[in-house]
Amino acid sequence: MTFQKNILFSILFIFLFKFSFAQRASKAKTKTLTADEAKAVKKDAGGMFSSEDYKNALVAYLELIKTKPQDLEYNYRTGVSYVLSNSIKSKAIPFLEFASQGKDAKKDASFYLGIAYMNDNRWDDAVKAFNNYKAAGSPKLVAKDAMPVERLLEMCKNGKELTQHSIDIKFDNMGKYINSPFEDYSPYVSADERTMVYSSRRKGNLGGMIAEEGVYTADVYWTSMRDSGGWNKGKSVGATLNTDWDEETTAISPDGQCMFLYFDNMDVFGDLGVAMLKGKNWQKPMMMSDKINTKAIESGGCMSNDGNTFFFASEKKETTGGSDLWVTKRQGEGEWGVAQNLGSVVNTRYDEIAPFIALDGKTLFFSSKGHNSMGGFDIFKTVYDSASAKWSKPVNVGYPLNTADDEYSFCLSGNGRTGYVAAVRPEGLGDKDIYKVTFNEQSVYPFESLVSGYVTSGSGTKPELRQVSLINKSDKKVVALYKPYFISNHYVLTARPGNYTLKVEGYGFQPIEEEITIAESESPSDVVKDFTVTVAK
Secondary structure, three states: OHHHHHHHHHHHHHHHHHHHHHHHHHHHOOOOOOHHHHHHHHHHHHHHHHOOOHHHHHHHHHHHHHHOOOOHHHHHHHHHHHHHOOOOHHHHHHHHHHHOOOOOOOOOHHHHHHHHHHOOOOHHHHHHHHHHHHHOOOOOOOOOOOOOHHHHHHHHHHHHHHOOOOOOEEEEEOOOOOOOOOEEEEEEEOOOOOEEEEEEEOOOOOOOOEOOOOOEOOEEEEEEEOOOOOEOOOEEOOOOOOOOOEEEEEEEOOOOOEEEEEEEOOOOEEEEEEEEEEOOEEOOOEEOOOOOOOOOOEEEEEEOOOOOEEEEEEOOOOOOOOOEEEEEEEOOOOOEOOOEEOOOOOOOOOOEEEEEEOOOOOEEEEEEOOOOOOOOOEEEEEEEEOOOOEEOOOEEOOOOOOOOOOOOOEEEOOOOOEEEEEEOOOOOOOOOEEEEEEEOOOOOOOOOEEEEEEEEEOOOOOOEEEEEEEEEOOOOOEEEEEOOOOOOOEEEEEEOOEEEEEEEEEEOOOOEEEEEEEOOOOOOOOEEOOEEEOOOO
């Protein structure tokens, strides 16, 4: 209890400090700071900058720089705050260009200037800035978790190539029903895009805690699609899942019935759990098997549509880098088997996180600072070949889905035509926002037809599905298989053009078989097949 009280006291102190600054900042917006006000804001700004609260430090230094536009320290700290917060990092360029000049310049100003140039796609200028930083002989002045300069130079080369061959996509901000002025991230949708879960560090979260870095602790939110179209307003999943500390989404099952979560709170540190949707309420979470959770941090996980494979990111000591991707498969009694590292083709000496397995069960998306990343975490794709039992060499999904900033969560709809990602963009609401991404070409994932439906009974009893399979009529092979992780009467499958038998099996009712045909077209049509069954009492 003493430890908990100390933490709560620290949080309360930080909250009062931020509140005091917020009052001064609000007054400052209406007029130029007086000398006494500038002195107080400078003290606040220094404290926030030192505690890595760069978002609020930026607000303060933007006010201070109005009083002294030529102040070297103000320019430097304004630029660094842009670079190290969820901001448009290219806005740091004029401040850092000024701060990096002259004999009194901060030796690492050119380092941060290089990152700002990267975020403006000025790759040659970024290389020059990084080389200036190296020439100053001070490669250890930046934060300990910063990328090495040599790696950043490699990323500049990757970025220059990737931006010359952009992919054709459209970004749509999810709007105020989903996003807030605070950080909204890690969006995951069911395969039919009717249910979304996501994470948010917004005002009003359970507990209202503010971490030392000036951000609210994370809560889990969710929303559903209205029958008339459009998303309902996102809402917290409530105290059943959320606490005063951090809970974050890592995936949702394709049928939308199970949510996989990362917990970092007073009871659980750095582990994964799963919660089931019952009606309109998410149930109390269950922690994943000890074959998955370890003493190290497991930051993300997702499950295949057949319920037999679970992919996750872990920092356990056997990794090839800070965080690696692992896979475990169900054994005979339903328990998870010993996890296997995905190997050096996928994992690098840098971090790999945020796995997302597509509905086909073989295309894996993930985020990595390795491979040919163009800056920080990029989203990559690898495909499993069952014949050779190997993963393909990961491919960068391309610009502008990837940028020089971090892209560390991505999910795809069941038919592959749309995806969801969190990003900082000019049209955003003030911090990282959730975007729907429409792919106008099939370079990221082949467009397929989504085959989905509900199984109901005339008596009102909810049937329980055991499995639903899509069988190729020509060779009788199962091309897609759905198995619910928990109780479900909603199935989702994906298929390419062809003739199939759809077989529905469940508990308490006779198997159903129906022939379906998916026609050839540039944009395959989705197939909805609902069934009404008689459930044995």
